[in-house]
Amino acid sequence: MFVLFEEAGKYLGGRVLSEAEASAQVELDTGKRVKVKGANIVLRFEKPSPADLIAEARTLAAAMDLDLAWEFAAEGEFGFADLAADYFSDKPSLAQQAAALFALFEAPHYFRRAGKGRFKKAPAEIVQQALAAIEKKKAVQAQITEWAGQLAEGVCPAPVREQLYKILFRPDKNAPEYKAVVDAARATQRAPLDLLERAGAIDSPYQFHWRRFLFENFPKGTGFPALAAPAIVDDLPVASGLQAFSIDDSQTTEIDDALSVQGLGTGTVTVGIHIAAPALALAPGSAIDNVARARMSTVYMPGYKITMLPDDVVNTYTLLEGGDRPAVSLYARFDEATLELQATETKLERVPIVANLRHDQLDSVVTQPWLEDAAFQSDGTPEAAANLRAPLSFLFRLAKQLKAQREVVRGKPENFNRPDYNFRLVGNEGGEPTGSEQVQISTRQRGAPLDLIVSEAMILANSSWGGWLGELGVPGLYRSQASLAPGIKVRMGTRALPHAGLGVKSYAWSTSPLRRYTDLVNQWQIIAAARHGKTAALAAPFKPKDADLFSILSGFDAAYATYNAYQGGMERFWTLKYLQQQGITELEATVIKDLPNGALVRADTLPLVFPVAGQQERGARLRVKLGEIDEIALDVTGTVLERLDAPKADAAADEENGEEEEVVAGPIAIAVDLSDSEAAPENTPA
DSSP: OEEEEEETTEEEEEEEEEEOSSEEEEEETTSOEEEEEGGGEEEEESSSOHHHHHHHHHHHHHHOOHHHHHHHSOSSOEEHHHHHHHHTOSSOOHHHHHHHHHHHHTOTTTEEEEETTEEEEOOHHHHHHHHHHHHHHHHHHHHHHHHHHHHHTTOOOHHHHHTHHHHHHSOOTTSHHHHHHHHHHHHHTOOHHHHHHHTTOOSOHHHHHHHHHHHHHOTTOSOOOOOOOOOOOSOOOBOOSOOEEEEEOTTOOOOOEEEEEEOTTSSEEEEEEEEEOGGGTOOTTSHHHHHHHHHOBOEEETTEEEOSSOHHHHHHHSOOSSEEEEEEEEEEEEETTTOOEEEEEEEEEEEEEEEEEEHHHHTTTSOHHHHHOTTOOOTTOOHHHHHTHHHHHHHHHHHHHHHHHHHHHHTSOOOOOSEEEEEEEETOSSSOOOSOSEEEEEEEETTOHHHHHHHHHHHHHHHHHHHHHHHHTOOOOEEEBSOSSTTOOOEEESSOOOBTTTTBSOOOOOSOTTTBHHHHHHHHHHHHHHHHGGGHHHHSSSOTTOHHHHHHHHHHHHHHHHHHHHHHHHHHHHHHHHHHHHTOOEEEEEEEEEETTEEEEEESSSSOEEEEESOOOTTOEEEEEEOOOBTTTTBOOEEEEEEEEOOOTTHHHHSOOSSOOOOOOOOOOOOOOTTOOOOOOTTOOO
């Protein structure tokens, strides 16, 4: 005897081997033996074979008119054999009964299940809604098929183009646009990104990187709401007897810091480090603060930036030359002969800014000989720099001393072997780049005099204020590094801990409040310390173990890492573009790391790290032939043409764990999964 039975939402047939009161042992066509509950058996028969019966029944079920079957079905609960009698004939055949069962089982929108082999008609309105949904699904599937065909033919449908970044990086896997890309990629056996690029979905490599960054980090755009910068209501005294000046690049509009020198020739010199003071006007939780906290930092990239604060707000508090500007000032008093630090003091005041000096205009003029020898003359020295020669010379002398003192703590000199690279996009005057601009890359050697002056002054301020907040028990946002041992990286925290990489006892970013949210937060704390002294911990906006402070730290850490990665990626993009524009096919490079079956090298004259084939000794200099450039993956590889010299004995010391990470291209991680597919319809008889 054969039986037809339900098992795990499917109908199967087999031969009965033995039968008890409530179950039966059944052998399937595959030879597998299963135990079947008696209640799950819906038909018993001697012939035909189960496979033949199911095949015939499926054919009949496919031809059944479900609307007509719904009309014929009884109003109450009924069995499949009852419907077969109403639909086919008074005495339906075994195949017709099985066909009715399959049809009922596969049409839950027409018939609701009421038990094993028993059903009940769905209400007419439910049937209509279900039919409409089925038609809609068919239309959507037809649209998916059409779009997939267009993509396979190299044409990108407009809806897919509009959803490009969502499809690639944050997809709704039920969306027809996503499914069309998956279907087309499977059909053409192309990677989704390659498929979309060939179909013209990507306007240009630059736009791809830019729009992806905006999609992931600025989904509502980079514009600001209408915000008015509040005035500083404090009656701040004007610092008398000093002339402060800033030193920045020409592109800098957020002028956060300025310097001053007083007392030259008296034996005691006071250096002023003056920081723009938006925290005197902005309050935590205010509308402008919420904007700054959402962004966490200004985003930098060659030729463009996304500021943390609106331009009008920046312009209100920036240290622009020609006026008295509100500032939080650190005054450090030094012995003029020995340069020993005698005392520090913090003041809230207005500071006269007499000049905004620019690195790129002065680096060739304000040189070490110019600063160390008053008789040395440089052609074309700007008047502003000439007027500040004496304070600049003292600051350079002091910077060298401060650096030497930090290096004693570090245990070894800082490495300034690699230059900083500056990018200029010709024809771009601060507007959003298109990616087609001619790029110029220039260098500024790390540790150049003006650079050293500013960096040492900022380290002094950040370490002094960080230590002061720690002494007062006022929490802040600190950067620390436990040691210079390999693998020990710079961390952020709320406690004043040593920074081994800089050689200071503590380091709290405080000198860029217009550009970094951590600095704005720390400035609120510093202002509280300046106003309240030993009771500052009670008056500061952020208290010890403040959960909000930890939230800010976590958010900043994530945002800053993302922004730095994007800046590095865009610098790499423009470096690759420079190679193409200049027709450069060979580079001299130095091996910096071993890779499986190859090595990682750094170009000697460009900001470019890339892999080459073949094992090479670390520190070896090579001439390398460049391969094909992939502007989407930001990828280029090299082939070694010749070895130029032996590796340096101290090559390992050239690379230190500090604030930097190498930016190297890799596969772009997209969220399109080609294993995604339409699920098989549920409860389909097998």
